[in-house]
Amino acid sequence: MARKRLSVVVTRRLPEAVEKRMADLFDVELNETDEPMSRDALASAMKRADVLVPTLSDTIDQALLAQAGERLRLIANYGAGVDHIDVGTARQRGILVSNTPGVSADDTADMAMAMIVSLSRRLPEGVRLMAAGTWEGWSPSAMLGRRIAGLRLGILGMGRIGQAVARRANAFGMEVHYHNRRRLHDDIEAELTAKYWESLDQMVSRVDVLSINAPHTPSTFHLMNARRLKLMKSDAVIINTSRGEVIDENALTRMLRAGEIAGAGLDVYEKGSEGNPRLRELENVVLLPHMGSATVEGRIEMGEKVIINIKTFDDGHRPPDQVVPGML
Template sequence: MSTSAYKILITEPIPQKTISFLEDFGKVVVGEKGAYQSEDRLIEDISQYHALLCMLSTPVTEQVLKHGDNLEIVANFAVGYDNINVEAAHEMGIKVANTPDVLTEACGDYAMGLLLALSRKFKEAEQYLRDGKFKGWEPLGFLGMELRGRTLGIIGMGRIGQAFANRAKAFGMNIIYHNRTPVDRDIEQQLDATYISDHKELAKKCDVLSLNCPLTDETHHLVDQELLAIMKDHALLVNISRGAVIDEEALAEALHQKAIAGAALDVFEEEPKVHPELLSAPNTLLLPHIASATHKTREAIGQLAAEAIVAVLQGKPNHEIPNLISR
């Protein structure tokens, strides 16, 4: 098949550099923002496309894949891929790709920024000023937590967890972590990080709990009422992984009852909806899934996904496409 015969669907607008790269290879259709957050819309359109470049909000279900008569690859514009039925795709001979590595540093910066903003009450202090309440320096105004000497507990010590740990270490924090298995000893030594085999024990020990793990059956609602109850009452929670790692109702209750001191969340279980009790919770920083939102990173994400699409449509073997998700 000539390259001009290939049709590629990008489910919503992304950096033009990626679109132009794919336009050199086939006919590209870009959906409007939010157009393909519906399974029904995808089922209706997918049969005409050879490749799908989709977002985390795109439900690439088994039914969608069954209607992909010409579909050869699904490339996610993200490092995660819990929106895709990978097992069903593989059974149908459809390849799946994600975008690891390229967003590590942006997410590490962002996690550190969330922690700084939360621990020093930036949001509340700015709103206080904007509301005209600032009448001069106040010795008891907006007192927060200093990070030096505090303990950061990380659940999920992958690339992003390590990037956050590296930044937190520079602020003088002590690093403990929980992972399915310990990281290499040289990484532990570089980060001065201590492995904790039980995530509940980690939650008891830390002043800041950061979630950097993928969403799996094991991590779904990992942070629940029980875990929140054993955390320190001055502890802060940071989540840039996936919303469903947290039981949002339990978290909202813990925040309202001041069982923990605050939470900074970039992701939510039913995006774009946010649990209404979180919206009114004290010392809560809620942001619209922007951890990777830099020009450089979003262009790199698009390029990596696009390169996987081109490689698959050109018939390159799997071992030459490093970001394919294996069985």
């Protein structure tokens, strides 16, 4: 007798190739509308599924986990970040959690570098000038930006993405500095030609560009608070492609408006998709709709990792990308 297939509920639309492969392997329930599930819909899914495949748009907290059915044994997150999942409570209830690390490092680093170039060379202002039809012709002193080569880049969070940003910065001739929870091995520092700063305060006060690549955890919430933002040079720019909660967005907005920070490139926001509306009024910002990992290749690779995690679990083994509270 054939073994009963796992019941898998996917909360958002995934690439067609990924959904087809899942359907071949499991009893899959897809979200045809691609609208985020309500809490009631999530609770219902967690009662009837063996495996839930959520995304960062789904908040799987303690209250929701308390409503999970006896069948639910794996939350196979589609994405690397798991700050939207109460991993500790899931573990207490015997529910494993997995993620998709390492897939989007290069894609996100590309986006961080694109924003560094955009802000340093004032591309958003140039685009708006041309779109408005108000350009009056070339001038030796018009639209002067900063040369990328020689700028000091500070990287906050030197994991896979931070290191990918450092490699790109090296190619542009930038001087790489970093602050991390743990110092990198000497060989990696040498490869990246990166200088370690134990003091984040000292690093941010010296760099021309600050790239945020740290996950959202209790220890990184508002790590770039008003006090620390004020340490930055007035001609410095800040880039965030990680999690919005790492920056005090209201403080950043005030300082951008006052000219105390030269610019900001944000792909993430403190309140999800609800970026501070005052940011949209500013010319010295690049605001993106969480596009850092948005490549066809990356999304398919993420789906493949989800499938491997589920299949490995179904075969009675620990998912290769299992997340445990001690890792956070």
